[in-house]
Amino acid sequence: MHNNQLFWTQDLSISFGGLLAVDRVALDISLGEILGLIGPNGSGKTTIFNLVTGIYTPTSGDFFFRGESLLGKPPHEIARKGIARTFQISRLCLDLSVLDNVFIGMHERQKHWLVDSIFRRGLLADEVAQGREEAFSLLSVFNKDLLDAAGKPVGALPQIDRRRVEICRAMAMEPKLLLLDEPSAGMNPEEMAALMEDIKKVQQESEGISIIIVEHDMTVIRTISDRVVALNYGRKIAEGSFEEVSHNPEVREAYLGKRGHSL
Amino acid sequence: MAEKQERLTGFSGIATVLGIEIVIYGLSLALMLVPGGWILIAEVLLLVAVMVYLRRNPTLSAQIRDLFAANARAGWIGAVVLVLLIPFFMASSAYWLFTIILAGLFMTACFGLNLQLGSTGMVNLASAAFYAVGAYTAGLLALKLGWPAWLTLLAGALMAGLFSALLFIPVLKTKGHYLALVTIAFQFMVTILLDNQEWTGGPQGLKNIPLFSIAGYSFNDGIDLGFIVLPGYANFFYLMLLMVAAVGIASQRIYHSWVGVTLSTIRDDEIAAQTFGVGVNHWKLVIFSLGNCFIGLAGAFYAHLVGFISPPNFTFEKSLVMVSIVILGGMDNVLGVILGSLLLIILPEKLRVVQEYRFLIYGLVLIIMLINRPRGLLPFKPRDYLDLIRRAERKRVVPAGSEVAEGGV
Numbered sequence: 001m002h003n004n005q006l007f008w009t010q011d012l013s014i015s016f017g018g019l020l021a022v023d024r025v026a027l028d029i030s031l032g033e034i035l036g037l038i039g040p041n042g043s044g045k046t047t048i049f050n051l052v053t054g055i056y057t058p059t060s061g062d063f064f065f066r067g068e069s070l071l072g073k074p075p076h077e078i079a080r081k082g083i084a085r086t087f088q089i090s091r092l093c094l095d096l097s098v099l100d101n102v103f104i105g106m107h108e109r110q111k112h113w114l115v116d117s118i119f120r121r122g123l124l125a126d127e128v129a130q131g132r133e134e135a136f137s138l139l140s141v142f143n144k145d146l147l148d149a150a151g152k153p154v155g156a157l158p159q160i161d162r163r164r165v166e167i168c169r170a171m172a173m174e175p176k177l178l179l180l181d182e183p184s185a186g187m188n189p190e191e192m193a194a195l196m197e198d199i200k201k202v203q204q205e206s207e208g209i210s211i212i213i214v215e216h217d218m219t220v221i222r223t224i225s226d227r228v229v230a231l232n233y234g235r236k237i238a239e240g241s242f243e244e245v246s247h248n249p250e251v252r253e254a255y256l257g258k259r260g261h262s263l
Numbered sequence: 264m265a266e267k268q269e270r271l272t273g274f275s276g277i278a279t280v281l282g283i284e285i286v287i288y289g290l291s292l293a294l295m296l297v298p299g300g301w302i303l304i305a306e307v308l309l310l311v312a313v314m315v316y317l318r319r320n321p322t323l324s325a326q327i328r329d330l331f332a333a334n335a336r337a338g339w340i341g342a343v344v345l346v347l348l349i350p351f352f353m354a355s356s357a358y359w360l361f362t363i364i365l366a367g368l369f370m371t372a373c374f375g376l377n378l379q380l381g382s383t384g385m386v387n388l389a390s391a392a393f394y395a396v397g398a399y400t401a402g403l404l405a406l407k408l409g410w411p412a413w414l415t416l417l418a419g420a421l422m423a424g425l426f427s428a429l430l431f432i433p434v435l436k437t438k439g440h441y442l443a444l445v446t447i448a449f450q451f452m453v454t455i456l457l458d459n460q461e462w463t464g465g466p467q468g469l470k471n472i473p474l475f476s477i478a479g480y481s482f483n484d485g486i487d488l489g490f491i492v493l494p495g496y497a498n499f500f501y502l503m504l505l506m507v508a509a510v511g512i513a514s515q516r517i518y519h520s521w522v523g524v525t526l527s528t529i530r531d532d533e534i535a536a537q538t539f540g541v542g543v544n545h546w547k548l549v550i551f552s553l554g555n556c557f558i559g560l561a562g563a564f565y566a567h568l569v570g571f572i573s574p575p576n577f578t579f580e581k582s583l584v585m586v587s588i589v590i591l592g593g594m595d596n597v598l599g600v601i602l603g604s605l606l607l608i609i610l611p612e613k614l615r616v617v618q619e620y621r622f623l624i625y626g627l628v629l630i631i632m633l634i635n636r637p638r639g640l641l642p643f644k645p646r647d648y649l650d651l652i653r654r655a656e657r658k659r660v661v662p663a664g665s666e667v668a669e670g671g672v
Binding site: 084103110113126 | 521538541542543646
């Protein structure tokens with residue numbers, strides 16, 4: 001059944017002190033697909049991201065990546081398998097330069113260790129030069145201005161550029177699956193449109209990458225996703241194309257409520 | 264443009280750089296060698312005046328910065344020569360030479376503490392305990408087994424690293440204030456143990472630890488150069504310089520590498536670090552142990568420098584001084600540690616002229632500095648990697664096959 005799937009979850013559940021935050025959710029995504037994950041506040045979208053990146057451990061259920069169960073693995077091991085993410089509230093290191101923030105995404109590919117950092121500067125020089133080129137080509141996908149800011153601390157950048165750096169950092173991991181948690185939060189419509197363009201570009205440049213995107217903004221979801229899953233109270237209530245899901249009565253009632261007419 | 268470059272790097276540029284260095288050097292030496300408190304007051308006033316002037320004239324301070332950047336090599340050579348000459352000016356004041364050596368030991372220890380606290384964000388308030396582990400290991404091995412000093416130095420460093428394993432679980436399971444509390448508890452346990460065990464000499468400590476001697480050359484003898492006799496401490500001074508240079512360069516290289524980036528990320532956001540494949544626990548253990556190795560090395564040196572160690576040398580207050588050095592100098596900044604050690608070890612000695620008000624003034628200075636520069640005197644700066652990138656480019660220009668040494672230092 002799951003032969004073409006890159007990633008899927010099986011009855012994924014977690015409860016916090018009796019509250020079922022995620023209730024037997026089954027998700028799947030195939031190679032190169034963009035899956036939109038929608039649902040009202042507190043419906044469990046971010047919790048699912050935290051579950052599949054190993055920050056939380058599921059109470060029950062399982063999840064598989066390229067046919068292998070990742071249940072119970074610590075976050076850094078899951079990351080090494082090829083799952084990268086961004087955070088709803090940016091988790092960049094604001095004091096570090098843009099370049100250093102992207103470099104941490106390359107952590108797994110950096111060969112040299114503590115002793116090398118002291119005694120083998122030549123090796124490090126090669127790796128830094130190569131990493132810098134890679135980082136620059138990633139940053140230039142988004143915005144040429146980011147290249148000029150590469151040496152500046154991230155804290156000096158505007159919100160939209162921080163989001164871009166965060167996505168670059170995730171892409172630097174060369175992931176197979178990218179999880180974007182509300183990438184457009186705190187942006188105006190123009191910025192949001194620009195960012196969506198960027199995400200499309202990123203996906204085209206790295207063939208085969210699959211993206212799960214959590215978004216509140218329905219325009220974003222409509223333009224970007226191939227398929228949509230709707231959640232409510234931790235349960236999956238609908239799945240299909242954007243049109244199908246947005247016309248699903250349960251979704252309208254539970255999630256869109258009185259705003260349903262705007263669709 | 265070319266003219267400007269010429270002006271910066273030409274003879275007059277180098278002369279200006281060296282001139283500024285000599286003036287700072289002279290003032291620092293005068294501060295120690297001129298007796299009385301007026302010199303301290305005069306120099307503090309001068310320093311404040313210069314700083315205010317530079318702040319009012321940002322172009323001038325930018326010019327000075329460019330000048331030092333353009334003549335970095337000459338600047339470094341000048342600084343090294345001046346430092347090497349220090350014992351010659353201290354020929355008749357061994358006390359100050361000893362104080363400078365002590366500052367060097369604090370530098371070494373604080374390089375280690377800076378790796379933990381500044382780079383990785385692990386609060387360690389037990390640095391004096393690890394300093395004690397290094398000192399007692401060296402002392403006991405030298406006294407009971409007759410090990411030579413160079414070997415006890417290594418053993419002291421390694422033992423401090425091994426003792427880190429005792430804090431293995433708290434280091435991994437607690438953060439911030441909680442880790443601070445655990446390390447304070449450890450600090451007190453070590454001091455109490457040292458006070459109550461027979462084999463550590465109890466409150467009397469260890470006496471008559473042999474001072475350094477290498478191949479029959481005793482470090483206690485003065486150096487007779489014909490025209491001048493340097494005090495015995497000159498030997499220790501040069502050995503201390505070697506240790507500070509080795510540990511300092513290692514620290515700077517760790518900072519300026521992938522490892523440094525990894526540690527910064529752990530410090531700023533552990534969850535983000537994990538999300539990008541960083542084994543946070545692994546790195547915390549490695550850095551906690553390595554930092555304590557540096558602290559233990561300094562402690563072992565101390566045992567062979569003074570020849571007598573006892574529990575009061577290794578109390579909680581010493582841990583606080585080390586933490587103050589790192590915070591005041593600038594977190595995650597190797598030069599900041601050097602500056603902080605010089606200030607916090609040498610100034611209190613100078614303040615002895617005001618007797619009982621010493622620590623009052625010391626505390627006041629700390630508070631004023633932290634209010635004005637909350638991120639330390641030399642704050643953390645984003646890495647630029649310029650020298651590494653230049654190095655990689657140079658290597659690429661050399662035609663393939665003609666490369667002499669791959670990797671190298």
